[in-house]
Amino acid sequence: MKKQLSDALDVCLKSLKDGETLEAVLARFPHLAAELRPLLEAAQAAWMLGQFDSPVGLVTRGRARVSSVHFRAGKPQAVRWILRPSWRVALTVLIVVAFLALSTNSAFAGAAQALPGDTLYPLKRVIENIQLVLTTDPSQRQVLQEEFNQHRVNETLALILSGRVEVVEFNGIVSSQTQNGWVVAGIPVNVSSLTLIDGAIRIGVEASVSGETQPDGSILAITIVAGDESDLQVTQIPEPIETNETAAIETDEAEATETAEAEATETAEATLRATKTPKPTRTPKPTNTHRPIKTPKP
Amino acid sequence: MPSMPKSSNPSDIESLRRFDQHAIAAIYDRYYLEVYRYVRYRVGDEMLAEDITSEVFIGCLKAAQVHQGPNKSLLGWLIGIANHKVADYVRHLYRHPVDELLESLPADIPTLPEEIEHRERRRNLQWALAQLTNDQQHVLALLFGQGYSLEETATLMNKKIQAVKALRIRALAALQRKLGGSK
Incomplete structure (x- = not known):
């Protein structure tokens, strides 16, 4: 179905580009017309957005700007020995070894307690990444990754407790829906009209x-990205009744997630419904309250 | 063999590495307008698009000076930088909100009713586009703004064609919903 729609869309877009009318194009695919119409209307809008004239003198102005930097920059420097690939590899190994050797030192111990925003x-984070890179066993790496994910949650809780406003990032299971967003990993996450929601x-x-952590103990989300549907860990709450058109698009998305492509994370479809109106009727317990904030692990 | 837009020239990477004035000028002439159109489609504002496009090329020259830069496609690299710079700008706007993006459309005031309607429609469109995810905006800009084929877009986005097609459907559906919501 997804492929059929996609192929039909290809044909329709080409015909529209060649000057055919929308109705004539849709008449060729009567069984898909309901789904194709909104897509083709959006395509016409997207084309219209690309119709503009370049300002007078654009190229001349740009050339002047770029040229001035070119002349200031001068000729490229000769490749230094340290930039040669073989030396870069050796230097990287040396740095990694040095990190590991020094990892028990006080500076590194201090870093272990650092929170987002600290020097x-x-x-x-670099030390954590090095640990991940050096862990070759996939199961051990998975354990380590989960441990680091928990670090992110603990750091966020610690920042909330101390009332600091910092940019944070963390992963977690969505446990409930609230008036202004969701509870993720036990932390209330609020969304605004500027939040980008993917999936x-x-x-x-x-x-x-x-x-960003907020003084009220919540997070004001900049982005929220849903994980793969296969990560679903509890019974899925039934969706509210959708219109035929929206339901058809959702079906397509579900199919898209089955493809081997890692495109699943890019879906911004169903989120739009969620962001519009987080309806209490979608959760079995509309009176859900924020969980008490846990004390971070030392 | 990956499909690149016709304007892309494989020898440009070598020219950039040589860093001579004629080569830089040729690269600039070949790609500046193309990158500008991409950025203008994404941000909607003439002056802002000009600034970001110049930053892209300045970044390109600085990278060439320290022997960094593209290995496969100069156009793909430039469009990639432009995409990141637009995303950076949007993030900056989120953190430091000023006037709405669309408030900064050209200041000349339309007088005819058709012009006013056209201007209003463009404003709505630009607003709706800005509500999509970065990847969705990117794919619409490449396919509908730049007019690249699916193959060319797939190469520039470093994705498979089927993935680009799926992303295109999601982007169009999301755009239509946003347009419906803005009416």
Whole structure:
């Protein structure tokens, strides 16, 4: 069905581009017309957006700007020995070994306690990444990754407790829906009109959140990305009744997630429904309250 | 063999590495307008698009100076930088909200009713596009703004054609819903 729609869309777009009318194009695919119409109307809008004239003198102005930088920059420097690929590899290995050797030192121990926004926090993340890279056993790496994910949650809780406003990111299971968003990993995540929501955020799905801690103990999300549907860990809450058109699009999305492509994370479809109106009727317990904030692990 | 837009020239990467004035000028002439159109489609504002496009090329020259830069496609690399710069701008706008993006459309005031209607429609369209995810905006800009084929878009986005097709459907559906919501 998905492929059929996609192929029909290809034909329709080409015909529209060649000057055929929308109705004439749709008449060729009567069984898909209901689904194709909104897509083709959007395509016409998308084409219209590309119709503009370039401003007068654009190329000249741009050339002047870029040329001035070109002349200031001068000729490229000769490749230094340290930039040669073989030396870069050796240097990287050396740095990694040095990191490991020094990992018990106080500076690194201090970094382990760092929170987002702290000076040593980037160092903490680098050390974690090195640990991940050096862990070759997939199961051990998985364990390590989950441990680091828990670190992110603990850091967020610690920031909330201390009332600091910082940008954080963490993963977790969506446990409930609230008036303003969801509860992810036990942390209330609020969305605004500027939040970018990617994928279908449903209860039981794993979601990646990036946002800012708020003084009220919540997170104001900048982005929320839903994990793969296969990550669903609890019984899925039934969706509200949809119109035929929306339901058809959702079916297509579900098919898209079955493809081997990692495109599943890019779906921004169903989220739009969620962001429009987080309806209490979608959750079995509309009176859900925020969980008490846990004390971060030392 | 990956399919690249016709304007793309494989020898440009070598020219950029040589860093001579004529080569830079040729690269600039070949790609500046194309990158500008991409950025303008995404941000909607003439002056802002010009600024971001210049930043893309300045970044390109700086990368060439320190022997970094593209290995496969110069156009793909430039469009990739442009995509990131637009995303950075949107993030900056999120953190430091000022006037709405669309408020900065050209200041000349339309007088004819058709012009006013056209201007209003463009505003709505640009607003709706800005509500989509970065990848969705990227794919619409490449397919409908730049007019690249599915194959060319797949190469530029480093994705398979089927993935681009699926993304295209999601982007169009989302755009239509946003347009419906803005009416």
